[in-house]
Every structure is written in C-alpha cells, then in structure tokens.
Amino acid sequence: MANKKGHRRFGSVRQRKSGRWQARYIGPDGLVHVAPHTFPGKRDAEQWLSVVEAEIIRGDWMNPELGRVPFSEFGANWIRQRKVSQRTREEHASVWRNHIEPFLGRFRVNEVTPEIIRAWRADLLDKGRSEDRTAKAYRLARSMFATAVDDGRIKRNPCRIKGADQHRTPERPHASVDEVYRLADVVPGRYRFLVLLAAFSGLRWGELIALRRRDIDRKTMIVRVARRVAQLKDGEMSIGPTKSAAGVRTVALPKFLAEDLTHHLAEFAEGGRDGLLFVGKRGGVLRRGNFHRETGWTKTVVKAGLPKGFHFHDLRHTGNQMAAEAGATTRELMQRMGQSSVRAALIYQHATSVRDQQIADELNARVERHRQGASEEDDGPEEGTAGVLAPVG
Known part of the structure; x- marks a missing residue:
C-alpha cells in the first residue's frame, strides 16, 4: 500500500536490469526478506507484498x-x-537412501508441491x-514434511x-490348532514351546526371543512384554x-500351555x-538364521x-486370527497385538468362516426359540379355561 508521496508503507519494489521486478520487505524478525522470485510487472510485485503484509x-x-x-x-538430519x-x-535410512533422496533431494523443502509428490x-x-515399499517411502516422506510444518518451514x-500410505498385502496363511501342534511336534524339542507360544500369544519374533524367566508368571499364565531384540545389519x-x-503390555496365555512351559523351563x-526363556x-x-537352520524350517x-x-511370523497371524474368532473386540486385539492403531487389528476383524458360522448358529437358535414360543401360545388353553402365561426365559 502506498502513501501520499508514492512510497509504499510496507516493503519496496524495484525493477532489475532484466526488466523484471523484485520485492523486499522487513519481516517481524527485523531482517530484510526478498521474494523467492522476480515478477513480470510492478503491480504483480506489489500484490505479492500485500499478501505477505496480510x-x-x-x-x-x-x-x-x-x-x-x-x-x-x-x-538426513531428520533421520x-x-x-x-x-x-x-x-x-x-535405507528407504531414504534408495527411494526418497534420489528424487526429492534435489528440491528445497518449500519447493516440494503436491504435484511433485x-x-x-x-x-x-x-x-x-x-x-508395500512405495507406501513405506510415502509414509516416511510425509512424516518428514509434517516436521517441516511443525518447524514453521512450510x-x-x-x-x-x-490412500498412498496404504497397500494391499496378500493375505498370509494361518495355521489351525492341529497344524500348530503338528509343527510343535516336529521341530527340535528346545523350540516346541517357542512355536506354541508364538501361535497362542501372537507375540512378535523379537519380543519372544527377548523374554526372560521373570516375564512369565506360571501361576496366572500371564506374560509381560517389556522389550524386544533386533538384529542389525552388521549382525x-x-x-x-x-x-x-x-x-x-501383558498377554494372558491359555492354561493348556502350562505343562509345556514347565517342561521348557526345566530343560x-x-x-x-x-535367564533368557x-x-x-x-x-x-x-x-533367526540359527533357528531356521536348526529346525530345517522350509522342509519342516x-x-x-x-x-x-509358511513363515514363522505367520504364527503371530495365527494367534491374532484365533483371538478374533474367539470374539475379541478391536480394542482387545490392539492391546493383545501391541498395536497403537486400529488398522492392523481390523485385518482380523473381517468375517471369518468360523465366526460367521457361530453368528448363523446363534441366529438359528434365537429364531427357533421364538417359533417354539409362538407354537406354545397357539396350543394354549381353550376359551373359557384358566391358563398361566409362562415368563419368557
């Protein structure tokens, strides 16, 4: 905006030798800031200054x-x-180095637009x-730019x-109870309880191998998950x-595991x-590599x-699937799985054949009780006779 003498109240503009116009102003920080680009006309530069002033x-x-x-x-600093x-x-670092930095790294933070993404x-x-890999890269880049927003950079x-943060994961196989026990029977004895615990608790590999004796209460059959082991690239x-x-979290274990737990602890x-469990x-x-070699996993x-x-991680899917079929709610599955979002838990909330059959059986029982009650009313006392209406139970 200009005053009576023709000078702007906020900022200034000047024409460069190229004929284009440059805009600059003093910001709230007391420093002079120049527009990120020049403008074809004086009015364009002045309009830009008006936006900045607002x-x-x-x-x-x-x-x-x-x-x-x-x-x-x-x-790089964010990581x-x-x-x-x-x-x-x-x-x-791997996702950044291979999938993000080669393309987006040549831009400045404030130059990246939705079109570039x-x-x-x-x-x-x-x-x-x-x-899967593309969705991981997108989620990582989004987190980086979220920090840039928080920092006042953009x-x-x-x-x-x-939907770019999601991907369609092929449904992994899960084992039946009989298959879990057959697998536990054919692996070396020292790994029998590991297979059973993975299947009936839904714990991750890293959580399982980090367990210590004190993490399992044999009386209550509750396991406490407090840490995990991760194998780094250098081994x-x-x-x-x-x-x-x-x-x-704590995860309640089925009581039938007590005998195998006692044997495992002793042997x-x-x-x-x-001591490590x-x-x-x-x-x-x-x-993990030693486990696969000692068990001959692929053939076993x-x-x-x-x-x-079938992967060892599929035993976790098995445990989560069984918990869902047993009627666990989404919140209960999240707690049992150790998930902070509902997305993973909802994978197991889809209608399974077992749960669907339970629902059908319950519907059948309700309808049969209703029809039975109606039939008894039709066969009740004739007119003029005393009758007692039985309470609906």
Whole structure:
C-alpha cells in the first residue's frame, strides 16, 4: 500500500536490469526478506507484498529462509535426530537412501508441491517398486514434511495423496490348532514351546526371543512384554524397547500351555530369574538364521502339513486370527497385538468362516426359540379355561 508521496508503507519494489521486478520487505524478525522470485510487472510485485503484509497482520507469516533448506539436508538430519531404535533408524535410512533422496533431494523443502509428490510416487511405481515399499517411502516422506510444518518451514504438508500410505498385502496363511501342534511336534524339542507360544500369544519374533524367566508368571499364565531384540545389519543383536509404546503390555496365555512351559523351563531355558526363556543350541540370544537352520524350517513346515511358504511370523497371524474368532473386540486385539492403531487389528476383524458360522448358529437358535414360543401360545388353553402365561426365559 502506498502513501501520499508514492512510497509504499510496507516493503519496496524495484525493477532489475532484466526488466523484471523484485520485492523486499522487513519481516517481524527485523531482517530484510526478498521474494523467492522476480515478477513480470510492478503491480504483480506489489500484490505479492500485500499478501505477505496480510499474513503478518494475521500472525500467519513464516520466515521463508527456513523453507529454503535443501530437502536432502533436512531429511538426513531428520533421520539422525529421530528418537527411534537403531533397527528402525537403519530401516528409515535405507528407504531414504534408495527411494526418497534420489528424487526429492534435489528440491528445497518449500519447493516440494503436491504435484511433485505425485510425480515422485508414480516414478517409484514405474521403476518396479512394490506397493508395500512405495507406501513405506510415502509414509516416511510425509512424516518428514509434517516436521517441516511443525518447524514453521512450510505451511502445508505436500503429501496429500489419498490412500498412498496404504497397500494391499496378500493375505498370509494361518495355521489351525492341529497344524500348530503338528509343527510343535516336529521341530527340535528346545523350540516346541517357542512355536506354541508364538501361535497362542501372537507375540512378535523379537519380543519372544527377548523374554526372560521373570516375564512369565506360571501361576496366572500371564506374560509381560517389556522389550524386544533386533538384529542389525552388521549382525549385532540389539536389545531395546518394543516397536512402539503400545508394545509394552501383558498377554494372558491359555492354561493348556502350562505343562509345556514347565517342561521348557526345566530343560531349555537359561537359569536364574533373568535367564533368557529361549536360547540357541549353543546358548545366547537366539538368532533367526540359527533357528531356521536348526529346525530345517522350509522342509519342516511342509512335513507338518503347512504351505511351503509358511513363515514363522505367520504364527503371530495365527494367534491374532484365533483371538478374533474367539470374539475379541478391536480394542482387545490392539492391546493383545501391541498395536497403537486400529488398522492392523481390523485385518482380523473381517468375517471369518468360523465366526460367521457361530453368528448363523446363534441366529438359528434365537429364531427357533421364538417359533417354539409362538407354537406354545397357539396350543394354549381353550376359551373359557384358566391358563398361566409362562415368563419368557
């Protein structure tokens, strides 16, 4: 806006040698800020200054210098400063290095638009990246830009593609009770209870191998999950916190596991209250590779009557599926699984054939009781005779 002498009250504009116009102003921080680009005409530059002035008046102004940091630098710092486990940091670094930084790293933080995000995601899929990997990359980039919003570097998160954070995961197989016990019967004895506990508790591999004697109460048959073991890329076994805060939990075990637990504690677990519940043949923290070699997993699952591609993690799916079929609510499944969001729990809430049959049987029983009651009323006392209406039970 200009005063009577023709000078602007806020900011200033000047014409460059190129013929284009430049706008600058003094921000709330007392520093001079220049528009990120020049304008074709004087009026265009003045209009831009009017928008900036309005933002300052409303309290919406953002220091443009904060958003001019290269995204390659911002993303690398984000990973380094994030408070996560070492295993998660390695996973983030891998996704960043292979799927995000090569495309988005050449932009400044405030230059990335929804259009650029759409082009980046399409590029990943065109290059043959799986939906799973692409969704992981999108979620990580979205989290980075969310931090940029919180830091006052940008106003809105450019990651706004509906459904891009999700992917269709092929439904994994799960075992029946008979198949679980057949598998437990054919693995080496020291791993029998590991198979049973994985199937009937739904615990993750890393949570299982981190369990200690003191984490299981034999009287109440309750297991306390307080930590997990993660194998890093250099082979180091890192003992740390659970995958999320929701992972710290207690899980009630079925009583029929008591006998196998007692035998396992006596024969295979480390001694002392702090002794590991599961150890390898040579002692120490159980490694997944050693477990697969010692059990001959690929052939063993087939011998137990399970599909060739059945993974140990599918025992967790089995436990969650059984809990859902037993009538667990979404909230109860979340607690049992150690999940902080409902998305994973809802996977097991779809109508299963077992649960669906239970619903049909209950509907059948209700209708039969109703029809039986109606029939008894029709066959009641004739007119003129005394009768007593039986209470509906």
